[in-house]
Amino acid sequence: MKKLGTLFILALAALTVYSCKQEKKAANFLPGSTGSENSLMVVMDNSLWQGEVGEKVREVFAAPAVSLMPEQAILTLTQIPPEVFKGATTHARSVLFVQKDTLTIAHVKRDVYADPQNIAVVKGKTNAEIVAGIEKIGKEAITAFKAVEIAAVQERFNRSLSKETAIEDELGVKLTLPSVYRVGKQEKNFVWVDRQIPKGNMNIIAYSIPEKTFTSDSTFVQDIVKLRDSIGKKYVPGPDAGTYMMTEKAFAPYVFPAEIGGRKAAEVRGIWEINGYPMAGPFLMYIINDKPNKRKLVLEGFTFAPNTQKRDYMFELEAVLKTLEFSNETEMASK
Missing domain, CATH: 3.30.379 (Chitobiase; domain 2)
Known part of the structure; x- marks a missing residue:
């Protein structure tokens, strides 16, 4: 009787494993989904x-x-x-x-x-x-x-990936970049990559700021604007001498909670403009609490494409920024 019981249990286990394999096999036969982005x-x-x-x-x-x-x-x-x-x-x-x-x-x-x-x-x-x-x-x-x-x-x-390492070299993080993106500027603690599109370009900038930046919730939005404007003035010039990228004065940015690269973050969406020149467009910014490295990491994507619908361009930038991986915490924390 014990032998029969053992055989029954083994048969039941085998049947269970077979059923699971069949279910998994059936699931794997689902065709790939289709459809335009968004x-x-x-x-x-x-x-x-x-x-x-x-x-x-x-x-x-x-x-x-x-x-x-x-x-x-x-x-x-x-x-x-x-x-x-x-x-x-x-x-x-x-x-x-x-x-x-x-x-x-x-x-x-x-x-x-x-x-x-x-x-x-x-x-x-x-x-x-x-x-x-x-x-x-x-x-x-x-x-x-x-x-x-x-x-x-x-x-x-993944069809064609960039081999650029500027962002990792400067900031110790990785982004999955399509090969169409090129490094436009690389300085200590600042990298700018971009790609050309019809009628304009798509851009990503990355840099870090001190961990204790943004200490007041009541002035958070104003402090974000001040940060963007100071970075724009220093690193993102406009077409004429003395012009630079800043935050659109007439519209306050929208701020949402987010998580990027396994870290808590603030997602900021708004409009950029060129100080003293008629150029503007949308931006998406992530301010990431990188506590292991005792800093805040800032990633921003922005698009310039006059008289063009920009939703899918900004969506691509968002997809890039959301590939963030922290590649070398120990080395960055020691700097």
């Missing part, structure tokens, strides 16, 4: 799209992105009815599925039809319930969509 496929009946439900979807998921000029939505929406959502259409990277149903649910599902993929599902018995579900899930869904879009952009970087 695009969202909205699956819902045309009647819902044309009414109050569609208005709420556009209000939440196509809201203006922060600090872009000209104004541009955070996501580009493409609506299709449910009967069209089949075959290759289901491989879209970011999907919002909205439907009238006997159930009332609002949640985000991962890798259902493709990998990577996020599908936000909102169902309700009435329009009011669906609208409430969209409001409830909106922030979580946008965060999920943005994460999968960032990952897709970062994956694209």
Whole structure:
């Protein structure tokens, strides 16, 4: 009897292992997701799209992105009815599925039809319930969509990587840079890399500041502006003598909590301008608490592209900055 019991346990264990392998194998067969950067496929009946439900979807998921000029939505929406959502259409990277149903649910599902993929599902018995579900899930869904879009952009970087080491040499950190970026300026504790784009350029600057910088929460935004303006005056000249990059005077930057490279940080979004010259554009800045190295690390991306939509340019810069890795803490801490 003991022998039979042992055989039964071994058979059950083997079956469990086989089932797990089969599940993993099936998961690995998911096709790769598709879609343009920052695009969202909205699956819902045309009647819902044309009414109050569609208005709420556009209000939440196509809201203006922060600090872009000209104004541009955070996501580009493409609506299709449910009967069209089949075959290759289901491989879209970011999907919002909205439907009238006997159930009332609002949640985000991962890798259902493709990998990577996020599908936000909102169902309700009435329009009011669906609208409430969209409001409830909106922030979580946008965060999920943005994460999968960032990952897709970062994956694209791997096709052709830069061999530049200036940022690591000066600051002891690594960024995954596409090969199109070039070092434009390298000085002690300051690096500027950029790439050319139609009608302009995309830029990243990196430097460190003392750990005790920004001691007052009440003046945090003003102190950020002072820092940016001083760095711009010292390192980022404008086209004419005496001109330099500064923070747009008419618009205070937006500040959000963030985490970059495993460190707590402040995310700052705003508009830059050239002091004394008609040039301006959006910037994204991360101020990172690098306690192991007893400093604050500052990474900033900014774009110059007149009369051009800049959302995807800024999104690429964000994706680059979010590849941050601290490569040599001991050496930097001892400097």
